[in-house]
Amino acid sequence: MTGQEIKEQDLQYNLHSWSKQGNLNPIPVEKSDGIYFWDYAGKRYADMSSQLVNLNLGHGNRQIVEAIKQQADQFCFMGPGYAVESRSRLAKMVIDLLPDNMGKVFFTNAGADANENAIKMARMFTGRNKIFSRYRSYHGSTFGAGNLTGEPRRYPLEPGIPGFVKFFDPYIYREPIEFAGEEAATAFYIAKLREQVHYEGPDNIAAIVLETVTGSNGVIIPPKGYLKGVRKICDDYGIMMICDEVMAGFGRTGKMFAFEHFDVKPDIVTFAKGITCGYVPLGGVAVAKKIAAYFDDHTLLCGLTYSAHPLACAAGVATLNYYKEAHILEQVEKTGKVLGQILEEIKTRHACVGDVRYIGLFSAVELVKDKTTKEPLVAYGQDPQGVMSGIIKQLTAKGFVTYSHENMILVAPPLIITEAQLREMMAILDEVLTDMDQVITTRKTA
Structure with missing residues (x-):
């Protein structure tokens, strides 16, 4: 043609x-x-x-392409209930890249369903129903991820799912308040978030979800101490801190994950995009050891036909190797x-x-x-x-x-x-x- x-x-x-x-x-x-x-x-x-x-x-990238070819020659697909070398290797590689509190990975098809499953896991683990996320955010356009999203692309999904609560970002450039510095801005935004958590009922809140660095909505970088402040709120009330690293992860910010710049350890990390660089669709949810252990004797009510697709995992292994080798x-x-x-x-x-x-x-x-x-x-x-x-x-x-x-x-x-x-x-x-x-x-x- x-x-x-x-x-x-x-x-x-x-x-x-x-x-x-x-x-x-x-x-x-x-x-x-x-x-x-x-x-x-x-x-x-x-x-x-x-x-x-x-x-x-x-x-x-020939290294990724060759890995896909080699997996295709062995077999293209095997259901998520089977143990496959590429998915076993990739899961370990991902956990090894993350902080020492992380335990296991649930692979998805992309970022939206990574976020969908992350909020499901947080709700199951905590027994709570409310999910906090920010207005200037994009977490996907499926129904759950779309309700998690704060910007106007969520509108077609409204009225939305009960329990999704929005709060404002630390968008200092557009804030009418003249802060003395980043620390002062952080103190303001964290105080307002804590107040909102109080009025929503801390015992009702399963998770606070953030793009570690806000992506398409302006590359908004959290001010000094902000993520630590969110982490403290989560620790105080038993809320899961979920970092959406779909866009910011895998080297985009100069670290393998953006939260590494801010000295925090999330409870759940969602990822996609850079793990295979789009050569085959793949996303995932990495959870802390305490969450992984919970599902040892509680059913994980998450499932996808193409979870941990062998071709995607093979591409992921090659991609992560290339980041290191190059x-x-x-x-x-x-x-x-x-x-x-x-x-x-x-x-x-x-x-x-x-x-x-x-x-x-x-x-x-x-x-x-x-x-x-x-x-x-x-x-x-x-x-x-x-x-x-x-x-x-x-x-x-x-x-x-x-x-x-x-x-x-x-x-x-x-x-x-x-x-x-x-x-x-x-x-x-x-x-x-x-x-x-x-x-x-x-x-x-x-």
Whole structure:
């Protein structure tokens, strides 16, 4: 098929997620390699969002591909009730990467059902029903994970499941309070969370769920002491602390898991994306030893036909090996510093950039109409003029592919990106933001 034929058939028969179907113009992809992919006209694009922040090791990693082939030659599928080498090896590898309080893994198909099963386990273990999660969060779009989600993509699921309670994030940039420092902000947010826990009844709360670093909703990095404060609340009331590491895990922030930056030990960790980098779908729930022990004589009421799929587990084993052998964490630490420096320069240089937030190779550029008032470039959850989609189209036309959410542009390239590649691509972002500066200036003087 030609690229045009592929696109026409795609639009005729496929429904695309999170989109008005009549406005779509998907790129027909012919090949990919490293941080790049190409369309059928030969145009090259740099994958500056790692697709959906899951392709951590880039396109065409031969080590992962060969592992999938070897497993396929042995057998492609065996039900989750059987012991299979790839799933046994991967489970141990995951637990070995986690803190010493963690005990076992339940593998899922992706991040949404990882979060679904995590909240089920927390409820079964504690005997409680309420689940806390944050407004600026995305945990998946299935019914349970969608109720866990705080941002507007939860709306089609409402009225939702009873027992899901939302609280506000430590989003210091948009907070009208002028804090003396990060510690002061932490004290404020933790006090408000503790107060809310009190009014919801601590004995009713099974878990507090957080994206360790908020992902698509702005790469919001917790201030100093915040996660320790949440951990203390959980310890005080017997609440399970669940860290959603679906997007932030497996090297994205420069650590294997983002919570390692903040010196806390969760009770439950959910993961997906970077464990196989999308080569085969896989997610999982890692639980503390005390939770694993509970299910020794209590039935685990969780089950999936494709839980711990052999092909996915084989891909996972190869992926985790590659992170170590290729010294990916060290590379992210180095290139992440370069990305941070470039972003700070962009923030200083551009009138349309209100804030930049980054940790490792996980970053967001927040666009505003006015740096002083911090008024967002587009209203919360609204962009009737297609301003943000227009910026993304400009970037794509220049070979820089990513996505936006609200008034933020995500920059999260594959962890294998070189400094030279990073600088080349960020120069494109700089150029497009210069155009947006001119638009803002024109509007102010009109």
